Amino acid sequence: MVVAMKQIHVVAGVIRDARGRILLARRTEGRDLAGLWEFPGGKVEAGESPEDALIRELHEELGIQATVGASLIRVPQQYPGKRLLLDARHVEFDGVPEGLDGQALAWVPQGDLADYPMPPADVPVVAALTQPDRYLVTPAPGDDEAWLTSLADALAHGVRRVQLRARDVEARRWRGLVARAVALSRRVGAEVLLNGDIAQAREAGIGVHLRSAQLHDAALQASLDDMRAAGHAIAASCHDAGDLQRAEALGCSFVVLGPLQATASHPGQPGIGWDAFSGVREHVSLPIYAIGGLAPVDIADARTHGAQGIAAIRGLWPGGNA
Ligand SMILES: Nc1nc2c([nH]c(=O)n2[C@@H]2O[C@H](COP(=O)(O)OP(=O)(O)OP(=O)(O)O)[C@@H](O)[C@H]2O)c(=O)[nH]1
Numbered sequence: 608m609v610v611a612m613k614q615i616h617v618v619a620g621v622i623r624d625a626r627g628r629i630l631l632a633r634r635t636e637g638r639d640l641a642g643l644w645e646f647p648g649g650k651v652e653a654g655e656s657p658e659d660a661l662i663r664e665l666h667e668e669l670g671i672q673a674t675v676g677a678s679l680i681r682v683p684q685q686y687p688g689k690r691l692l693l694d695a696r697h698v699e700f701d702g703v704p705e706g707l708d709g710q711a712l713a714w715v716p717q718g719d720l721a722d723y724p725m726p727p728a729d730v731p732v733v734a735a736l737t738q739p740d741r742y743l744v745t746p747a748p749g750d751d752e753a754w755l756t757s758l759a760d761a762l763a764h765g766v767r768r769v770q771l772r773a774r775d776v777e778a779r780r781w782r783g784l785v786a787r788a789v790a791l792s793r794r795v796g797a798e799v800l801l802n803g804d805i806a807q808a809r810e811a812g813i814g815v816h817l818r819s820a821q822l823h824d825a826a827l828q829a830s831l832d833d834m835r836a837a838g839h840a841i842a843a844s845c846h847d848a849g850d851l852q853r854a855e856a857l858g859c860s861f862v863v864l865g866p867l868q869a870t871a872s873h874p875g876q877p878g879i880g881w882d883a884f885s886g887v888r889e890h891v892s893l894p895i896y897a898i899g900g901l902a903p904v905d906i907a908d909a910r911t912h913g914a915q916g917i918a919a920i921r922g923l924w925p926g927g928n929a
């Protein structure tokens with residue numbers, strides 16, 4: 608009989624100084640994951656609320672008086688021999704943080720967080736702080752100008768990560784649309800990826816979003832190495848733990864997992880639901896967008912279950928019509 612390991616609830620604080628830099632602490636020698644940087648915090652004790660646990664830990668470890676604010680993300684993560692729930696909260700504080708356990712401290716500008724080696728569970732936490740919480744997937748273009756106007760509208764409403772996707776659009780027309788969509792997105796600093804076509808993505812100077820079947824196609828390895836060497840992002844669509852592990856091994860910077868709910872575009876395909884989503888996400892440390900019948904109102908739920916946010920066609924396309 609397989610007995611599920613008990614999940615250890617750990618609360619950690621996202622602590623900022625007046626300049627917006629974030630406090631990291633270095634795990635001391637002799638503990639697990641020694642030498643790695645972490646968000647200060649620790650385990651919730653029996654009978655303790657997560658808020659009280661975080662206040663206690665930050666007082667013990669840093670000597671500060673904390674006020675616990677909003678939740679950032681809750682990341683379920685498996686380590687060898689242990690299951691963790693890393694529950695990251697925004698924190699305000701009084702006092703001057705000091706490394707009372709002898710741990711080194713660093714105030715890190717948000718954009719430099721990726722330079723600090725951290726435990727696997729922290730990768731989604733850093734992504735939640737620094738990367739978009741929504742990922743627009745474009746619907747197939749009917750009228751080209753209307754499609755571009757809707758894209759511009761979505762960008763004006765704050766979309767900053769876009770996957771250009773169209774099936775059955777003639778190659779020359781699609782090339783033209785991609786070029787114009789890239790120009791619109793660049794103007795506002797949004798990141799663009801192209802669905803499926805590695806060569807075309809390379810040519811357009813953008814990232815590629817792999818279909819799940821492509822994850823398992825060894826013949827693509829060389830062209831993906833080339834994408835990575837050129838500094839272009841690789842993302843992927845995943846349906847199960849096997850896909851996620853493959854995407855992580857390929858060096859994907861983020862993925863989409865679903866369908867979360869049954870959708871009109873995939874009738875008869877049941878959604879996996881949030882609990883199964885959390886269960887699958889434990890096995891990798893990639894940022895994962897949930898997809899399938901979701902909209903911006905679902906982002907808080909997504910974060911509670913360890914997702915980076917939501918990916919959507921209808922839910923993020925102006926007017927909601929594909
Ligand atoms: N505080 C904290 N712990 C983290 C982070 N990421 C991460 O994987 N962990 C893991 O969460 C677990 C609990 O952390 P901890 O060692 O700080 O627990 P604690 O303060 O209660 O102290 P303890 O060592 O006396 O039990 C450890 O296995 C640690 O490796 C993080 O960002 N912050």
Ligand SMILES: [Mg+2]
Pocket residue numbers: 647648649650664668
């Ligand atoms: Mg601790």
